[in-house]
Amino acid sequence: MTGSRLTSVGRTVVVLSVAVVFTAVGWYLFVLRPADVADLLGVILAVCVLGAGLRVGGRLADRAYPDYDVAEVAVEGPITRDGGPGPVPGGSVGTPADDIVDRIRAADDDGGADALLVKLNTPGGEILPSEEIRRAVEEFDGPTVAYATDVCASGGYWIATGCDELWAHDVSVVGSIGVIGSSVNVSELAERLGVSYERFAAGKYKDAGTALKDVSEDERDYLQGIVDDYYEDFVERVAAGREMDPETVRDTEARVYLGEDAFELGLVDHLGTRDDVEDRVATLLGVDDVGVREFTPRRGVASRLRGGAAHAAYAFGAGVASAFDADAADFRFRF
Numbered sequence: 001m002t003g004s005r006l007t008s009v010g011r012t013v014v015v016l017s018v019a020v021v022f023t024a025v026g027w028y029l030f031v032l033r034p035a036d037v038a039d040l041l042g043v044i045l046a047v048c049v050l051g052a053g054l055r056v057g058g059r060l061a062d063r064a065y066p067d068y069d070v071a072e073v074a075v076e077g078p079i080t081r082d083g084g085p086g087p088v089p090g091g092s093v094g095t096p097a098d099d100i101v102d103r104i105r106a107a108d109d110d111g112g113a114d115a116l117l118v119k120l121n122t123p124g125g126e127i128l129p130s131e132e133i134r135r136a137v138e139e140f141d142g143p144t145v146a147y148a149t150d151v152c153a154s155g156g157y158w159i160a161t162g163c164d165e166l167w168a169h170d171v172s173v174v175g176s177i178g179v180i181g182s183s184v185n186v187s188e189l190a191e192r193l194g195v196s197y198e199r200f201a202a203g204k205y206k207d208a209g210t211a212l213k214d215v216s217e218d219e220r221d222y223l224q225g226i227v228d229d230y231y232e233d234f235v236e237r238v239a240a241g242r243e244m245d246p247e248t249v250r251d252t253e254a255r256v257y258l259g260e261d262a263f264e265l266g267l268v269d270h271l272g273t274r275d276d277v278e279d280r281v282a283t284l285l286g287v288d289d290v291g292v293r294e295f296t297p298r299r300g301v302a303s304r305l306r307g308g309a310a311h312a313a314y315a316f317g318a319g320v321a322s323a324f325d326a327d328a329a330d331f332r333f334r335f
Contacts, residue, residue: 068291070281071107072117075100075133079125079155095122097129103295104136115281117292118146118163124155124176127230131158138162143284147277148172148268153256157267158234161241164284165269167277168259174267177238178254179231181223184211242266 079095107113118137124130137144137159146152146160147167153176160166168174208219215223239246244266252265262268270280282290 068112068293069285069287070115070117070278070290070292071110071113072119072292072294073100073103073107074119074121074294074296075156075159076119076121079122079130079133081126081129095125097125097133100133101136104133104140107295108140108142113142113293114285115143115145115290116140117277117281118144118159119149120146120152120156120160121149122156123151123153124158127155130155134159134162143281145277145281145284147274148174148259154178158237161237165280166242166267167270167272167280168262168268169273170258170260170263170271172259172262173256174259174262175252175256176254177234177249177252179227179234181227183215 075095077095079097081098082096104116107116116137137146144163145165145167146163148156148160148169149172151173152160152166152168153173157175157177204218208215208222235246235249238244238249242249248266252267257265257267259268259271263271270276272280278290278292282288
């Protein structure tokens with residue numbers, strides 16, 4: 001008997017055994033024992049207990065005879081801490097990074113998951129949440145393969161550096177390895193409206209980048225220094241994760257590339273379809289084929305329906321957005 005058939009038989013035995021036990025208990029408690037309870041009510045309650053038994057049996061079967069050996073976790077849309085409004089204009093809902101980290105760790109603790117697939121369709125997001133996802137991927141005990149669908153830019157690419165391999169379609173959008181800092185300056189408009197900015201701050205640079213005042217040269221140098229530090233961290237992370245020369249990474253100048261061009265530059269390991277990715281994971285695990293179970297973040301239906309075109313457009317315009325709020329300042333840093 002093959003392994004897959006043995007697994008199927010084992011799962012069936014577990015589910016039916018648990019269901020029979022629950023049915024017997026329910027029948028005894030709600031039909032046979034209480035003579036004053038209407039037979040119909042007893043049958044209804046017994047059926048409810050049967051349903052509970054099937055659920056419990058299914059969970060036990062999943063643990064005893066898992067029908068998958070690969071966990072899949074998706075990172076979709078702008079990456080934010082809590083899945084609230086993301087940085088895309090129009091209020092697109094971002095990916096809840098904490099939830100994704102929880103799913104990756106659950107997959108790591110799951111006895112059935114020997115490998116991890118990370119599906120990336122994101123323009124990026126906040127810096128620290130992106131790093132936490134990358135670190136969780138890197139700590140997974142087993143082969144880790146990332147594959148880009150529509151967009152794998154900035155923070156998405158940052159996450160991919162924590163994986164053993166990165167796959168993409170030939171028309172996927174990949175890259176955007178760069179950093180910007182931006183702030184809307186409305187000081188002239190405020191002056192026309194008779195609005196003045198009164199500074200009450202401790203520390204010379206506490207309100208650097210505030211929208212209601214002009215940026216001084218000292219502040220400009222200070223903020224640019226932070227942007228440069230972020231950029232160097234990004235370059236070093238990509239160079240280490242991709243085993244590339246840092247200068248080669250800098251030469252991309254934060255461009256995005258179609259998958260075929262990204263492959264030629266060494267930004268991705270392989271080009272292929274989802275089936276090709278699964279075949280590769282099977283090879284890494286030394287098996288003929290794999291079963292994949294998606295560990296799904298808790299996202300509402302509305303958030304799943306939002307996004308494709310806006311996310312792709314944002315990747316071209318900005319890359320990863322970090323909600324780096326310097327307290328009272330309005331300055332924002334973006335990968």
